Amino acid sequence: MKEFIEYIVKNLVDHPDQVQINEVGGTHTLIIELKVEKSDIGKIIGKKGKTINAIRTLLMSVASRNGLRVNLEILEDEEPQNNE
DSSP states (O other): OHHHHHHHHHTTSSOGGGOEEEEEEOSSEEEEEEEOOGGGHHHHHOGGGHHHHHHHHHHHHHHHHTTOEEEEEEEOOOOOOOOO
């Protein structure tokens, strides 16, 4: 699954070297965490979320063949806060 998402996402973004994918899961459920360059988040989400929904649909289709449930999450970098 990780390679599948990596292939799709790296071909959509401007900074493919910044794509990080982490799989977290158990026996029947898999959570895929996706982290991209801040400027590329809009390209992954798409207008009205159409791109990310299409990626999730493809992912669920592949996962269901293998008897898995999959959830794709986009992680954003948290910027440090100045408490001055």
